[in-house]
Amino acid sequence: MKIKEIIVVEGKDDTVAIKRALDADTIETNGSAINMVTLEKIKLAQETRGVIVLTDPDYPGQKIRNTISEHVPGCKHAFIEKHAALHKYGKGVGVEHASPEVIRAALKDSHVMNEEAVSDITQDDLITAGLIGGAGSRERREKLGQYLKIGYTNGKQLHKRLIMFQISKAKFAEAIENISKEEYDG
CATH class of the missing domain: 3.40.1360.10 (Dna Topoisomerase Vi A Subunit; Chain: A, domain 2)
Incomplete structure (x- = not known):
């Protein structure tokens, strides 16, 4: 190759x-x-x-x-x-x-990565999805990074990374749904 x-x-x-x-x-x-x-x-x-x-x-x-x-x-x-x-x-x-x-x-x-992109994903969305500020948030961020293929990032940098890779709110929601399903099934 x-x-x-x-x-x-x-x-x-x-x-x-x-x-x-x-x-x-x-x-x-x-x-x-x-x-x-x-x-x-x-x-x-x-x-x-x-x-x-x-x-x-x-x-x-x-x-x-x-x-x-x-x-x-x-x-x-x-x-x-x-x-x-x-x-x-x-x-x-x-x-x-x-x-x-x-x-x-x-x-x-x-x-x-697009440094100037904007996103409709908010900090509240990240909190609601259990990605920052709670028990297990690091593990959920790791799974999100794997699912979206954007790599792992800490809580402070997650929103910026989602914006830079132009992750839509729909794609974000789909990823969170799949991660939650894995956790529920696992």
């Missing part, structure tokens, strides 16, 4: 994992302190071939996403769930630990 876009990853081990999964080119950020030279490479890649950002499901990975989104709008973002990116002996979390199947699925489900 070959993809046109260039994949932005954090380091060499991530590139190796990507190459095991498919035929693709990568740009490595070498950590969360991305320099301007790397941002210029990402900008050129976005202009010529398109970019998919695939970072670790942790705070530094989110910091990298935010920096890239700020400097290079219009990139696609792919997410790997934390449980699928854990080292087999519990020694860290990262793209390099994900299976080729998980990496291919994440890239297939990548989509653009």
